Amino acid sequence: MRQTLLKLLVIEDNPGDFILVNEYLEESFPKATIFHADTLLKGIEFLENENIDVILLDLTLPDGMGIDSFLSINLKAPQVPIIILTGLGDTKLALESLQIGAQDYIVKDDSSPAVLAKSIQYGIERSKIFARLKKSEEQYKLLFDHNPLPMCAYDNASHQFLKVNEAAVRHYGYSEDEFLKLTIDELEPGSEDVNQPISISDYNVSRNGLYSIDHKHRKKNGEIIDVEMRSHEIIIDGQNACLAVIHDVTERNRAKEQLRESEQMFRTISENFPNGEVAILNKNLTILYIAGKEFHIPGTNASYFENTAYTSHFHSPEKEKVYDKLMQVFADNNVVFEAAYDNLSYMISAVPLYETDGKINKILIASQNITEQKRNEIEKEMFIEKLKQNNSDLQQFSYITSHNLRSPLGNLLGIIKLLDTSSISDPMTKMLLKNFEDCTIQLNETVNDLINILLVKNSSDSKKETLDLRKTFEKVVQSVQNTIDQKSMTIIADFDDAYEVEFNRTYLESILLNLITNAVKYSSPKRDPQVKIRTEKIDGGIKMYFSDNGLGIDMQRNKDRIFGLYQRFHNHADSKGLGLYMVNSQIRVMGGGIDVESEVDKGTTFIITFKN
Structure with missing residues (x-):
């Protein structure tokens, strides 16, 4: 039709x-x-x-x-x-x-x-x-055979199958002959277990001739299904029988169970919501459901809020702000905002709940107490401000100290150059003057090192430009070519994958110079020194791998000291422990990063990240 x-x-x-x-x-x-x-x-x-x-x-x-x-x-x-x-x-x-x-x-x-x-x-x-x-018995058979639902007829006393329709054969997987050798009890899961008897009364019709009951049946393939059987008495070939229509309600029951589990899960989550509450409101902002570990009015429980307007539990003007924000949710918006109650602060999130027709008649809100969090944030901001001030004071102290030291050190160095020690015959005096000269020169170098460090540390605005790694590397190598030749050092460079970086020119030259001179200085006496350098593209920049085959560093002992100030890992006369500190400072002030991999007597690899 x-x-x-x-x-x-x-x-x-x-x-x-x-x-x-x-x-x-x-x-x-x-x-x-x-x-x-x-x-x-x-x-x-x-x-x-x-x-x-x-x-x-x-x-x-x-x-x-x-x-x-x-x-x-x-x-x-x-x-x-x-x-x-x-x-x-x-x-x-x-x-x-x-x-x-x-x-x-x-x-x-x-x-x-x-x-x-x-x-x-x-x-x-x-x-x-x-x-x-109604016209003939054949038509009754047609109903049975062609019913889209599984149907069967079984003996009212023995429960032996007498007839099954094609829908039952398709649904259960048994052939008609296999069905007729079974009783309806044998469709029950566990019927093969002789220690688990089946109550045959479950399959007997009631005294008024009609019966409906839920069962679990097992298909031929072993699948367990939920069925609703509706049976009534009939006479088949002169014997009392039952005619049953079988509805497979597995999906319906599963949906009901999932709904029950979802409701239980929601209740569990909402009832245990930490430091706050979960609530469902209707279009009038009336509280239909509320639960949680803490409500925004201290000393209250869920029953206090039920069937009341959510906004009525705030004071003006906060009440009006909460109302305006929540009404936006009914216009299909998600909102997150802060609200205050007395001296407490709450973060409120609200989302729409859709009906089957797509309309929004309810909203879900979650409110959490953020009072302690906000207090901690204020304290943290105050602490950071204090650290900034302390850092500024320390920097100012460093500048003043270095400036005030340079002038007397310059005078001392000038006096040393003017001293004529040729006329001094006393050995002790000569030794004291020599020590005085050495200490003055060493102090001057230390002050200069500290000034250079301060300049790098406070050069966050140092000029960046697009640099060609290949050309910069060649320039640095040429500046120390004699030293490289004296050590018979081999350099293998591959910048084909990436060579342009956004960096400070002076810093880049300084970094490459420090790495090359360190490779020369800490080369192994067991083999000719070799340096390999290559680059690769990464998201947002370039990575450069600088490897040597020198003495290496014991990473287990020195991992946390690699880039420290005045850290020395080998007994070398010219080592001051300043180079790697400067390299790290120059890279990081430009927004990059550096990592190191090393093994004693095998060599070291520095992995530098340039971010564009």
Whole structure:
């Protein structure tokens, strides 16, 4: 039957139930014509004037109750399929209606567009089949064999299968011959265990001839399914039997279980929400649900807030701000904002909750106490400001100290150059003057080193430019070519993958010079020195690998001291322990990074990251 011709009559006196059923029907049958009668008499009038295809009947009406309502409608239109709409408490009555001719029953609380559509479609088809069955026994067999739901007939005493339809064969995987060798009890999981008896009374129909029960069945492939069996008594070849229609409700039960688990999970999360609360509000911002470990009003519990306006628990002007923010959520926005209650601060997040029709009638909010966090942030900012001031004072002290030392040191160095020690004959005096000269020169070098370090440390704005690593490296190598030749050092450089960097020219030359001179200075006497340098592109910059085959560094002992000031790892006369410190400082002040890999007597690799 085409949907354009489909006419549905809903006999329901509850306006709310009819609205829900009507929405479901319009979703499933958008082209159908839907009639509504709120009394039995109006329903009969529709049947007299319209060619109705399916009737959805509530058994509790103002002018008809229970089975009498069904009988009245069925008498008026025996050819029209009737589907019973029932509440949870009327299931027994609905089952009795099935026994005397109703096509199906639907519990209102479990209804959905899919359930109604399925029931109506099956109701229409079953109605056609039952009409043909009235004419002959063959038509009854047709109903059984071609029913889209699994059906079976079994002996009421032994439970041996007598008949199964094609739907049962397809659904369970057993052939018809295999079915006829089984009892219905043997479909139960665990029936193969002789120590687990099956209660055969579960499969016996009730005294009124109709029975419905939920079971678990095992298919031939071992899959366990949930089924709802609806059985009634029949006579097959003169023996008492049961005819059962089997509904596979596995997916329905699984959906119910998932829903239950989701609800339980939500409750668990919300009830244990730390330092705050979780709440569901309606369009009036009334609290429908609230839970948590801490509520934004100290000393309160969930019952204090239930069915009250969420904003009523804030003081003005905070109340108005909270209201404006939460109302934005109903315009399909997620909002996060701070709100205060007395001397406490809360971070509130709110998101919309969508109905099945896409409308937003509720919102979910999570509120968390951030008072301590904000207090810590303020203290941290004060501490950072204090550190900045201390650092500034130390830098100023370093500048003043180095400046004040340079002038007297210059005078001392000048006096030393003017001293004529040729006329001094006393050995002790000569030795003292020589020590004085050495100490003065050493102090001057130390002051100069510290000034250079201060210059690097405070050069965050040093000029950057695009530099060619190949050309810069060649320039540095040429400046120390004599030293390289004296040591017979081999240099292998590969800048093909990447060679342009954004860096300070002076710093780059200084870094490369320090690394090359260190490779010469700390080369191994066991082999000719060799340096390998290569580059590679990375996201946002370049990596340069500088490797030598020199003495290496004991990383287990010195890993945390590699780039320290005045750290020396080998006994070398010219070593001051300043080079790597300067390299690290120059790289990091330009926003780069440096790592080191080394092994004693095998060599060292420096991995430098230049960020563009």
